[in-house]
Amino acid sequence: MENELKVPTMVELSAAGQQPDVLFWVGCAGSFDDRAKKITKAFVKILNKAKVSFAVLGTEESCTGDPAKRAGNEFLFQMQAVTNIEVLNAYEVKKIVTACPHCFNTIKNEYPGLGGNYEVVHHTQFLKHLLESGRIAVEGGQFKGKRITFHDPCYLGRANNVYEAPRDLIRKLDAELVEMKSCKSRGLCCGAGGAQMFKEPEKGNKDINIERTEQAIEVTPDIIAAGCPFCNTMMTDGVKGKDKEASIAVMDIAELIAQAEDL
Amino acid sequence: MDYIPNILFAILLVTGIAFFTKNVKKLIRNIKLGKSVDTSDHTSQRWKNMIAIALGQSKMVVRPIAGFLHIIVYVGFIIINIEVLEIILDGLLGTHRLFAFLGGFYSFLIGSFEILALLVIVAVFLFWVRRNIIKLKRFLNPEMAGWPKKDGNLILYIEFVLMVLFLTMNAADYQLQQMDVAHYTKAGAFPVSQFIAPLFQDMSVSSIIILERAAWWLHIVGILLFLNYLYYSKHLHILLAFPNTYFGKVRPKGQFDNLDSVTKEVKLMMDPSADPFAAPDENAPLPEKFGASDVMDLKWTQLLNAYTCTECGRCTSECPANITGKKLSPRKIMMDTRDRLEEVGKNMDANKGVFVPDGKQLLGDYITNEELWACTTCNACVEACPISIDPLSIIMDMRQYLVMEQSAAPSDLNNMMGNIENNGAPWPFNQMDRNNWSKES
Numbered sequence: 001m002e003n004e005l006k007v008p009t010m011v012e013l014s015a016a017g018q019q020p021d022v023l024f025w026v027g028c029a030g031s032f033d034d035r036a037k038k039i040t041k042a043f044v045k046i047l048n049k050a051k052v053s054f055a056v057l058g059t060e061e062s063c064t065g066d067p068a069k070r071a072g073n074e075f076l077f078q079m080q081a082v083t084n085i086e087v088l089n090a091y092e093v094k095k096i097v098t099a100c101p102h103c104f105n106t107i108k109n110e111y112p113g114l115g116g117n118y119e120v121v122h123h124t125q126f127l128k129h130l131l132e133s134g135r136i137a138v139e140g141g142q143f144k145g146k147r148i149t150f151h152d153p154c155y156l157g158r159a160n161n162v163y164e165a166p167r168d169l170i171r172k173l174d175a176e177l178v179e180m181k182s183c184k185s186r187g188l189c190c191g192a193g194g195a196q197m198f199k200e201p202e203k204g205n206k207d208i209n210i211e212r213t214e215q216a217i218e219v220t221p222d223i224i225a226a227g228c229p230f231c232n233t234m235m236t237d238g239v240k241g242k243d244k245e246a247s248i249a250v251m252d253i254a255e256l257i258a259q260a261e262d263l
Numbered sequence: 264m265d266y267i268p269n270i271l272f273a274i275l276l277v278t279g280i281a282f283f284t285k286n287v288k289k290l291i292r293n294i295k296l297g298k299s300v301d302t303s304d305h306t307s308q309r310w311k312n313m314i315a316i317a318l319g320q321s322k323m324v325v326r327p328i329a330g331f332l333h334i335i336v337y338v339g340f341i342i343i344n345i346e347v348l349e350i351i352l353d354g355l356l357g358t359h360r361l362f363a364f365l366g367g368f369y370s371f372l373i374g375s376f377e378i379l380a381l382l383v384i385v386a387v388f389l390f391w392v393r394r395n396i397i398k399l400k401r402f403l404n405p406e407m408a409g410w411p412k413k414d415g416n417l418i419l420y421i422e423f424v425l426m427v428l429f430l431t432m433n434a435a436d437y438q439l440q441q442m443d444v445a446h447y448t449k450a451g452a453f454p455v456s457q458f459i460a461p462l463f464q465d466m467s468v469s470s471i472i473i474l475e476r477a478a479w480w481l482h483i484v485g486i487l488l489f490l491n492y493l494y495y496s497k498h499l500h501i502l503l504a505f506p507n508t509y510f511g512k513v514r515p516k517g518q519f520d521n522l523d524s525v526t527k528e529v530k531l532m533m534d535p536s537a538d539p540f541a542a543p544d545e546n547a548p549l550p551e552k553f554g555a556s557d558v559m560d561l562k563w564t565q566l567l568n569a570y571t572c573t574e575c576g577r578c579t580s581e582c583p584a585n586i587t588g589k590k591l592s593p594r595k596i597m598m599d600t601r602d603r604l605e606e607v608g609k610n611m612d613a614n615k616g617v618f619v620p621d622g623k624q625l626l627g628d629y630i631t632n633e634e635l636w637a638c639t640t641c642n643a644c645v646e647a648c649p650i651s652i653d654p655l656s657i658i659m660d661m662r663q664y665l666v667m668e669q670s671a672a673p674s675d676l677n678n679m680m681g682n683i684e685n686n687g688a689p690w691p692f693n694q695m696d697r698n699n700w701s702k703e704s
């Protein structure tokens with residue numbers, strides 16, 4: 001089963017004269033980070049199961065430029081953006097789905113001004129659509145009675161007002177959705193945004209991911225659900241830091257759905 | 264001789280308004296030191312924002328207790344101003360309770376003002392308790408030490424005194440009406456001050472008249488002084504909240520501006536027909552400075568933000584960096600921007616309207632690199648602000664200056680950016696391995 005991932009690339013499809021319905025933008029974390037790769041694969045399994053016509057850019061994909069822009073390097077951001085837009089436009093891409101809220105935000109909001117206009121959706125929105133249109137069916141048996149709390153990624157929630165798609169999916173799992181003290185528009189950051197992922201934090205009395213993990217632990221979840229590879233890393237580290245990895249799992253929404261489908 | 268009070272009143276009124284106008288002009292001049300920005304888009308959305316957020320106080324009630332108390336003071340402020348109109352006309356014309364001809368409606372108005380005045384006194388007292396007895400954390404951050412703390416309390420004292428004067432004036436008036444004193448025609452309803460009036464019943468008519476006049480004069484003079492206090496205080500928000508919510512961000516919070524000056528350079532670099540060895544055009548204007556190191560590099564809307572900030576600290580109390588003990592406080596970013604802008608304005612006042620470089624700037628002298636690098640760009644501060652201030656945009660502009668003008672990024676970030684430049688990912692992985700995950704089991 002595991003070896004049967006079907007991941008067509010744009011260059012292959014284009015050579016065969018085909019155009020997929022949607023481009024899956026994998027992102028750097030989804031491509032290279034061991035933990036995030038699992039999310040990528042879980043999402044692809046669902047796409048395969050639902051027979052979604054999709055493709056990836058593969059080696060033609062490059063960083064969207066988000067961390068460079070948030071670090072203040074507008075030059076590098078725009079170089080990346082313009083290069084990516086050239087590739088996307090050459091393949092006449094119309095719709096993009098991504099499992100990374102940072103890629104989602106950048107392509108959706110900051111690429112149009114530089115000539116890149118696409119319909120961009122986050123994978124939780126895409127999965128919700130697949131579910132509602134009956135292309136996948138989720139049986140919640142596995143998660144019945146489990147307490148799941150959703151950690152809002154800043155660049156999905158506050159930045160783009162997407163709060164309900166991930167929560168709707170959790171409810172479909174028959175799980176008990178529990179909310180942390182700070183949630184939705186007042187959700188607390190995991191500490192990774194604004195290029196913080198790639199540097200040591202400034203001097204303080206606590207790490208942000210620990211603060212957020214403590215908020216999560218307060219609601220005694222079985223699972224902390226995430227919708228961002230960076231949040232996932234931060235929360236996983238936080239749970240380990242609190243010695244709770246035996247009782248609390250940190251999972252992406254795509255992984256929850258894939259697991260519910262026994263994929 | 265009969266006209267002396269009228270003339271005195273007119274002089275006070277004109278002086279008070281003239282001095283205020285002078286400061287408003289200074290305010291506008293200072294805000295215009297910022298860079299221009301196109302705000303002609305989304306007109307209907309902007310009006311809606313102003314009506315909902317400033318007029319409707321929609322974001323204040325996110326925190327119900329402070330929100331509720333604030334609405335009382337806000338409604339009191341707006342409605343009691345109708346009474347100020349009457350007071351001004353009475354003062355100029357030498358009349359007493361000019362609007363009394365409205366009859367029952369007048370009684371309704373005065374009665375409402377009295378109830379609101381009492382509610383304002385209660386709300387102001389509770390605000391004072393929150394700041395001074397309960398000592399809410401957000402009022403005690405380091406940036407609140409000194410003047411900001413005094414300013415916050417002073418505003419509460421002034422509002423308290425104004426309301427007490429208003430009720431004293433009415434109570435004395437009511438007592439005189441009961442005693443059928445000429446000039447004090449029976450008008451209005453006094454649901455609150457009728458309980459204060461008995462305190463005066465043993466006083467002589469002339470004493471009560473002096474008391475009524477004193478309270479009347481002190482009340483209106485107090486209002487004129489308060490009006491002129493605004494410019495020197497965080498309390499400017501009562502006026503600037505309206506334009507600020509109109510000019511606030513109307514795009515998704517995650518959308519940061521793309522710098523046009525950079526786009527030009529990038530397009531040139533990507534253009535295969537551009538001659539890299541071409542001599543630069545001698546008439547070309549000096550290249551624009553990237554990012555912001557001082558207030559003049561910011562947009563005027565950001566400077567308006569700074570003057571609008573009322574230092575409530577909701578931004579700072581939601582900031583993940585601040586919560587975990589880092590130096591960054593979004594409120595301090597706004598206060599520093601305002602304080603530096605004021606310093607620049609004073610410099611211009613002293614130098615015939617021209618800014619003479621003073622060897623200082625916003626970056627370094629007010630805001631440190633450490634604060635700027637602690638931000639996660641999570642937008643919690645922007646979401647928390649009840650009047651659409653965007654501290655994040657200032658942080659980003661200053662980061663751009665640090666990185667593009669000074670190459671002063673933390674070394675970890677330089678590594679990250681080097682990786683993106685070399686291999687298209689923030690980590691040192693080979694671009695050609697990007698799709699390997701699809702072949703792994």
